[in-house]
């Protein structure tokens with residue numbers, strides 16, 4: 001798809017559904033998720049409300065070109081058999097989905113649930129393993145142990161679903177030896193995709209209170225060493241890095257996440273879910289959401305975030321009842337943002353994006369900034385593409401900031417809309 005087609009797409013390519021429930025809150029987590037009893041009826045009401053919203057959304061035509069759906073959280077698998085019912089509804093409503101992912105935690109994933117998800121149309125499971133060291137798992141506040149994670153990952157792989165595992169580095173109790181064990185263990189369980197993240201200590205979490213902002217086990221140089229070790233080990237095991245944190249076997253990249261990084265429009269439903277729409281997709285959404293205001297003339301890209309909490313959302317099934325935070329980006333801001341997102345990928349910022357962005361931002365300005373970043377060692381030229389160097393990834397904020405600066409005016413117009 002050309003960049004003009006992405007920027008003018010009449011619908012969304014990806015649908016995200018947020019499930020904000022967890023069995024217990026992990027000490028480091030600042031995601032929109034809340035500890036919820038396994039049999040709390042709120043979860044069923046929430047899933048029913050989202051299913052109704054997806055059906056209504058489909059009638060606007062905005063989902064007609066959707067090719068991926070992703071159920072994230074929180075812990076989607078805490079919904080039990082309500083999750084496959086919701087997955088089936090989304091698959092029916094969207095029509096032509098090629099990839100349907102659900103996040104899962106080992107403690108709430110069962111062989112029956114794996115099978116039901118597969119039958120409902122899921123193609124992929126992303127399992128939060130985080131570590132295979134039981135002591136580290138306890139310090140993180142995770143509910144599963146390594147043996148359970150191994151069993152569930154193996155069950156999922158045996159079911160024929162594509163399986164991704166998340167692993168976390170720079171965590172309390174971790175050593176270079178235990179990190180390499182976790183990587184070896186997970187590789188041996190057979191997933192086709194592995195994501196590795198350094199733990200971020202977020203403000204106002206129990207971890208921030210307990211450990212402060214810069215404990216030695218989380219220091220930046222440790223994070224860099226662990227990420228480098230992951231790169232080496234995963235490369236040896238035939239996993240190819242395609243994004244700063246993401247590794248996949250051939251053909252097993254996550255299409256949904258790639259949509260986020262390549263300027264493709266997406267919509268998020270559920271508490272705190274984010275979306276990114278073209279003008280055309282926004283106007284289609286307006287058919288079901290009369291509370292959305294007319295677009296400002298200069299708005300080129302619209303970022304959306306659902307403001308309703310889980311209880312409110314569970315009681316309101318109509319899209320017209322949703323509250324949103326909206327952020328309007330100009331064409332220049334959208335182009336700068338796409339350059340910035342391109343720099344997360346190993347394929348880098350390609351020639352087509354550079355040409356499209358140059359038309360909006362000025363050829364000279366884009367070329368000069370890219371050359372500057374090459375001379376600073378943050379990007380390197382590979383054929384016609386500019387790809388991030390190791391320093392570019394380590395100094396990601398500097399690299400991304402320099403590309404975002406191309407927008408010149410970085411202020412965006414934001415507003416909250418309520419029914």
Ligand code: SF4
Pocket residue numbers: 021022024025026029030031033073074075105128
């Ligand atoms: S399971 Fe995931 S979303 Fe839930 S509290 Fe832990 S880190 Fe947060």
